[in-house]
Amino acid sequence: MNAPLRRVGVVVMILFGLLFANLNWIQAYKADEYRNSDYNGRVQVAEYERKRGNIEAGGRALATSKETTGELKYLRTYPDGAKYAHVLGYKPVNLAATGIERIENDFLAGTSDQLIGDRIKDMFTGDQTGGGNVLLTLSNKAQDAAYDGLRNNDLGVKRGAAVAIDPRTGALQALVSMPSFDPNPLVSHDSKKAQAAYNELEQDANGPLKNRALTETLPPGSTFKVVVAAAALENGITKDTAIPAGSSYTPPTSGTPIRNAAASICPEAQVTLMEAVTESCNTGFAKLGVRLGADAIKEKARQFGFEQDDLTVGQLGEDGLPVAASHTGTMQNADGGDDPAALAQSSIGQRDVRMTPLQGALIAASVANGGSQMRPYLVRQLLAPDRTTSYYTAKARELRQPISGQVASDLRDMMVSVVENGTGRNAQINGYTVGGKTGTAQSAPDRPDHGWFIGFALDKNGTPISAVCVELEQAGSGGSAEAAKIAGRIMRAVIADPGSR
Amino acid sequence: MTAAATPAASPATTGEQPGVRLARSRRNAELSLLLLAMVLVAAYGATVEANMLDTVTPDFWVPAAALGAVFLGLHLVIRFLAPFADPALLPAVALLNGLGVGFLRRIDLGEALPPERETLAVFAGQGGRQLAWTLVSVILAAALLVIMRDHRSVSRYAYTLGLAGIVLVMIPAVLPGRFSEINGAKLWIKFGESFSIQPGEFAKLALLVFFAYYLVRKREVLSLASRRFLGIDFPRGRDLGPVVVVWLISLLVLIFEKDLGTSLLYFGMFVVTLYIATERVSWLLIGLVLFFGGAYLAYFLGSTVGGPFANFYLRAEIWLDPFADPHDKGYQLVQGLLALGTGGLFGAGPGGGQPGLLPEVRNDFIFAGIGEEIGLFGLSALLVVYLLIVERGLRAALAVRDSFGKLLAGGLAFTLGLQVFVIVGGISKLIPLTGQTTPFLSAGGSSLMANWLLIAVLLRVSDGARRPVTAGGGKAARPSAGPPEQLHGAPTEVIRP
Numbered sequence: 001m002n003a004p005l006r007r008v009g010v011v012v013m014i015l016f017g018l019l020f021a022n023l024n025w026i027q028a029y030k031a032d033e034y035r036n037s038d039y040n041g042r043v044q045v046a047e048y049e050r051k052r053g054n055i056e057a058g059g060r061a062l063a064t065s066k067e068t069t070g071e072l073k074y075l076r077t078y079p080d081g082a083k084y085a086h087v088l089g090y091k092p093v094n095l096a097a098t099g100i101e102r103i104e105n106d107f108l109a110g111t112s113d114q115l116i117g118d119r120i121k122d123m124f125t126g127d128q129t130g131g132g133n134v135l136l137t138l139s140n141k142a143q144d145a146a147y148d149g150l151r152n153n154d155l156g157v158k159r160g161a162a163v164a165i166d167p168r169t170g171a172l173q174a175l176v177s178m179p180s181f182d183p184n185p186l187v188s189h190d191s192k193k194a195q196a197a198y199n200e201l202e203q204d205a206n207g208p209l210k211n212r213a214l215t216e217t218l219p220p221g222s223t224f225k226v227v228v229a230a231a232a233l234e235n236g237i238t239k240d241t242a243i244p245a246g247s248s249y250t251p252p253t254s255g256t257p258i259r260n261a262a263a264s265i266c267p268e269a270q271v272t273l274m275e276a277v278t279e280s281c282n283t284g285f286a287k288l289g290v291r292l293g294a295d296a297i298k299e300k301a302r303q304f305g306f307e308q309d310d311l312t313v314g315q316l317g318e319d320g321l322p323v324a325a326s327h328t329g330t331m332q333n334a335d336g337g338d339d340p341a342a343l344a345q346s347s348i349g350q351r352d353v354r355m356t357p358l359q360g361a362l363i364a365a366s367v368a369n370g371g372s373q374m375r376p377y378l379v380r381q382l383l384a385p386d387r388t389t390s391y392y393t394a395k396a397r398e399l400r401q402p403i404s405g406q407v408a409s410d411l412r413d414m415m416v417s418v419v420e421n422g423t424g425r426n427a428q429i430n431g432y433t434v435g436g437k438t439g440t441a442q443s444a445p446d447r448p449d450h451g452w453f454i455g456f457a458l459d460k461n462g463t464p465i466s467a468v469c470v471e472l473e474q475a476g477s478g479g480s481a482e483a484a485k486i487a488g489r490i491m492r493a494v495i496a497d498p499g500s501r
Numbered sequence: 502m503t504a505a506a507t508p509a510a511s512p513a514t515t516g517e518q519p520g521v522r523l524a525r526s527r528r529n530a531e532l533s534l535l536l537l538a539m540v541l542v543a544a545y546g547a548t549v550e551a552n553m554l555d556t557v558t559p560d561f562w563v564p565a566a567a568l569g570a571v572f573l574g575l576h577l578v579i580r581f582l583a584p585f586a587d588p589a590l591l592p593a594v595a596l597l598n599g600l601g602v603g604f605l606r607r608i609d610l611g612e613a614l615p616p617e618r619e620t621l622a623v624f625a626g627q628g629g630r631q632l633a634w635t636l637v638s639v640i641l642a643a644a645l646l647v648i649m650r651d652h653r654s655v656s657r658y659a660y661t662l663g664l665a666g667i668v669l670v671m672i673p674a675v676l677p678g679r680f681s682e683i684n685g686a687k688l689w690i691k692f693g694e695s696f697s698i699q700p701g702e703f704a705k706l707a708l709l710v711f712f713a714y715y716l717v718r719k720r721e722v723l724s725l726a727s728r729r730f731l732g733i734d735f736p737r738g739r740d741l742g743p744v745v746v747v748w749l750i751s752l753l754v755l756i757f758e759k760d761l762g763t764s765l766l767y768f769g770m771f772v773v774t775l776y777i778a779t780e781r782v783s784w785l786l787i788g789l790v791l792f793f794g795g796a797y798l799a800y801f802l803g804s805t806v807g808g809p810f811a812n813f814y815l816r817a818e819i820w821l822d823p824f825a826d827p828h829d830k831g832y833q834l835v836q837g838l839l840a841l842g843t844g845g846l847f848g849a850g851p852g853g854g855q856p857g858l859l860p861e862v863r864n865d866f867i868f869a870g871i872g873e874e875i876g877l878f879g880l881s882a883l884l885v886v887y888l889l890i891v892e893r894g895l896r897a898a899l900a901v902r903d904s905f906g907k908l909l910a911g912g913l914a915f916t917l918g919l920q921v922f923v924i925v926g927g928i929s930k931l932i933p934l935t936g937q938t939t940p941f942l943s944a945g946g947s948s949l950m951a952n953w954l955l956i957a958v959l960l961r962v963s964d965g966a967r968r969p970v971t972a973g974g975g976k977a978a979r980p981s982a983g984p985p986e987q988l989h990g991a992p993t994e995v996i997r998p
Contacts, residue, residue, distance in 0.1 A: 001777055001778065001780065001907050001908070001911075003780060004776050004777045004780050005777055005895055005898050005899050005907065006899070008773055008776075008777060008895060008911060008915050009892055009895045012892070012895070012914075012915060013892075015919070015926075016884055016888045016918070016921075016922070018922075018926070019921075019922060019925050019926055019931065020881060022926070022929050022930070023841070023872075023877055023880055023884075023929055024877065026838060026841045026842055026930070027841050027842060027844055027846060027872070027876065027877035027880070028845070028846060028877060030838075031842045031843075031844075031846070032842075034839045034841070034842020034843060035839075035842050035843045035845065037839055037842075039824075039827045039828075039835055039839060040843065041855070042839070042843050042854075042855045042858060045855060045858075071857065
């Protein structure tokens with residue numbers, strides 16, 4: 001019996017050899033992968049040992065960390081709930097982070113290379129110095145106005161967005177996407193509760209997690225006429241040039257006529273460009289577009305920022321919240337020649353033209369800022385944990401120059417006329433020069449129209465103060481007037497909050 | 502069965518054994534090793550406190566000293582009642598048991614509120630309970646050494662123990678789930694909420710005594726009567742009966758107690774003792790084919806029919822890809838792997854890990870929890886300690902003179918090794934995870950008691966093996982007075998150098 005006993009001894013050694021080899025595989029070869037796995041709570045425990053920095057705007061803490069008695073030491077809280085949700089995003093325990101919480105994660109968590117000094121100091125003192133603080137460009141008052149204005153809109157619209165930009169710098173003053181969501185349940189340390197809250201938001205038909213201001217595009221309707229007017233001004237037409245209009249226009253290749261929003265709008269055979277913009281004359285712009293050609297319009301739109309798919313809003317020149325590309329769509333036939341029907345409809349912002357609210361605000365900002373489009377950004381400053389050292393301060397820079405100063409000046413006059421005499425009267429502000437353009441875009445034959453307003457406010461000296469875009473999805477009749485009203489409130493809030501500029 | 506063998510009695514029973522070293526009891530070596538083990542346990546406790554409390558309390562040595570006193574008692578029993586027992590067994594087991602108590606106490610510390618940590622009593626929490634269970638288990642082991650002066654005496658109760666073993670195995674399967682099921686495996690007998698015993702742990706020992714006895718009696722017929730097929734000797738059909746019975750029992754365990762590990766344990770135990778008894782490779786082959794065939798069939802039925810096989814199918818699926826459902830089905834295995842991976846080569850240090858994140862860290866996943874803190878190097882050392890115990894047990898089996906003792910010690914040592922393989926392989930995704938205890942480490946009285954009894958038997962057999970034939974009572978030298986009538990003339994062998 002000794003021979004089999006010896007063999008059993010060998011078998012046991014082989015079994016233990018297998019265990020040993022397998023432990024080597026797990027603890028040596030796969031160790032890094034397992035150590036940094038998303039499912040590994042140890043990473044989180046370590047991360048939550050250190051107080052995460054604040055996200056602030058206008059001296060107000062929008063995201064802060066509270067000490068708890070649980071295993072994860074600090075709980076992230078968002079005192080304003082849903083109001084800033086699409087800007088701040090959230091930093092959950094198990095789910096993926098979003099928003100500023102994601103793009104500035106390293107600095108907020110204190111693991112950024114910039115904060116290496118604090119980490120080295122901690123090694124000697126044994127302290128856990130918190131993460132750095134991120135200061136945003138947002139104006140509390142403008143954000144309040146945008147959030148309340150959208151949420152309490154008179155039409156009961158459920159979905160929409162508002163963006164406000166400082167035209168001189170590109171600093172975002174307000175950014176709201178409606179419906180919004182409360183990020184606090186998502187960062188609960190009870191990961192089951194957090195997951196349930198996330199699932200509920202994810203399944204909501206109105207898509208509260210979507211950032212409509214940056215990543216959702218809709219047909220811009222008549223707001224796109226600003227782009228077509230810019231193309232016209234650069235092609236020998238002035239604001240006083242008479243252009244063909246009329247109550248109805250049927251492009252050569254199409255049986256469906258283009259009409260105006262009301263019979264009272266530009267029934268004359270000819271109107272000036274100024275009048276066409278002020279009244280939002282569809283037939284005039286459709287004919288103008290066909291005359292200018294697809295290439296001129298597409299090129300002008302591209303110069304304003306259409307088709308750019310890599311723009312981000314965060315730190316300047318750094319990673320940020322992604323912005324979806326706006327598109328002009330095709331206006332040509334298969335053979336490359338212009339398709340007059342498509343061109344006519346595209347010229348009034350229909351057909352395949354799609355725009356983000358941010359792009360609308362950038363168009364208005366370029367006009368207000370003398371033709372110079374500043375790179376939009378959200379992060380004003382990165383402050384050390386002790387708030388004494390600044391690691392980054394935004395220095396505004398131009399993104400592009402879509403139009404000349406002269407064209408900008410003409411467009412400004414026309415857009416001011418819209419607010420003073422035309423469709424945008426709701427946006428007027430006493431003592432300030434306000435310009436803008438309304439838009440009403442058909443979404444589908446059986447669905448209500450989207451309402452748009454893009455505009456800007458200048459002070460007495462002509463200095464631009466704010467450029468705004470408000471979009472109300474499927475708002476129906478009166479949508480663009482309601483959008484103009486909300487835009488006016490946002491700009492008034494910016495004026496009332498000079499400290500934010 | 503012994504008639505043929507008696508005339509051919511080997512020299513072992515009649516004279517001086519060639520090749521046997523001069524008999525030395527080696528009890529002082531055992532005592533020194535035991536002290537070293539307790540110093541290690543105390544050092545472990547101090548490191549835990551340094552990492553968790555940022556200070557070492559003046560009482561850090563108390564649990565180690567309490568354990569040391571308990572083991573010292575067993576050492577004294579061995580010194581007087583089994584003076585020639587293997588000197589490495591007790592210190593090796595004491596080290597594992599001590600580290601187990603230390604780690605359980607470390608988990609208690611982690612769960613206690615910070616202000617209470619420094620004053621956690623020695624007998625508080627699970628660590629304290631394990632310390633108490635250790636005391637009970639060691640007393641039982643000592644009692645077994647006192648009662649069982651010769652390992653052959655247990656063969657008298659072989660059939661009783663065999664029956665008891667089968668009953669113990671079957672009780673949880675027959676009981677309704679609320680009395681026997683914990684975490685999906687029906688392995689327990691529950692008495693109220695807090696107290697439950699795992700009869701399978703004891704059944705293991707009882708069944709092995711029966712196997713050893715049965716196989717010693719049947720070994721000729723099993724090893725000689727055979728048919729040759731494909732160059733391998735296969736046994737006759739009618740001799741397969743008991744094997745098939747045990748195979749069916751292990752499959753029933755698999756299906757009704759939903760536990761692959763215990764099933765594998767029983768079956769592996771039986772096949773290996775059968776192989777040792779008959780020296781026939783064919784038994785191993787038949788065993789392997791039956792087991793893997795049965796397991797595959799269960800997997801196949803689980804995927805198609807479901808019912809009682811569904812649990813096994815699910816476990817196999819989790820094993821194949823635990824990360825497919827990391828938050829629910831694969832949660833335990835995934836967390837175990839992450840703990841081991843986080844530990845890496847050197848570990849986070851005793852007290853430096855996060856065992857609180859591991860499910861079942863006191864039982865099934867204790868090896869992963871310890872592994873996070875002591876790393877690959879520490880776990881390798883633990884595996885070597887286990888291997889040492891198993892190989893010392895096999896060594897006793899090689900050295901002992903009677904067939905029953907060889908089978909008993911060989912089977913027990915192999916079973917211990919197989920159990921370590923099943924649970925450590927399970928939590929490290931080498932084989933599908935099954936709910937086995939990690940011998941001497943896991944919290945729980947049943948496992949600790951059964952394994953200490955197992956060690957007592959190994960100590961007794963090794964004492965018999967190393968005891969000089971002419972000295973110290975010379976039980977082997979007086980066959981006429983040998984207690985087990987059926988076995989005193991059983992075939993014996995000379996130890997091969």
